[in-house]
Amino acid sequence: MATIHRETLIDTAPDSAWAAIRDWGSVHRRLAPGFVTDTRVDGDVRVVTFEDGTVVHELVVSLDDETRRIAYTLVGGSFSTVHHHASMQVFAEPDGRARFAWTTDVRPADLAGPIAAMVDRGIEVIRRTLADAT
Structure with missing residues (x-):
C-alpha cells in the first residue's frame, strides 16, 4: 500500500473551491x-477520461458539505488496483484563501x-483553474 498526499494553496474563497x-x-x-x-455520471459512478486517454470509473464513497470533503474509490477503467481510496478536501486559511488537500491510498x-x-x-x-475562476 502506498499513500500519495498533496496540498496547495488556491487564490480563491474556500466555498468557491468547494463548489x-x-x-x-x-x-x-x-x-x-x-x-x-470528459466526465460522465451514471448514478454514483462517474467515468473520467484524462488527456492521455486513461479512463477511470470512480464511485462516490462520501460527500460532506460541512467539512468540504469528498471521498471516492476506483471501481473500473484503465488502472487495475487491488485497493484505491482517495479524498479531496478544502480548508479555509486565515487569509481567506483555500487550502486544497488530495490524498490517495493505492495498492x-x-x-x-x-x-x-x-x-x-x-x-x-486545479489550482490554476480555481484561481482563474475568481
Missing part, C-alpha cells in the same frame, strides 16, 4: 479542463508512481 470540487459531473469543465477531457504500491504523476499534474491544473 467546483463537489460538482461531481463537471470535472472537465469546472475543475481540471484539459487534464480531464499495489507500484501504482503509486503513475498515480502520483497524475495527481501532481491534476493538482496544478
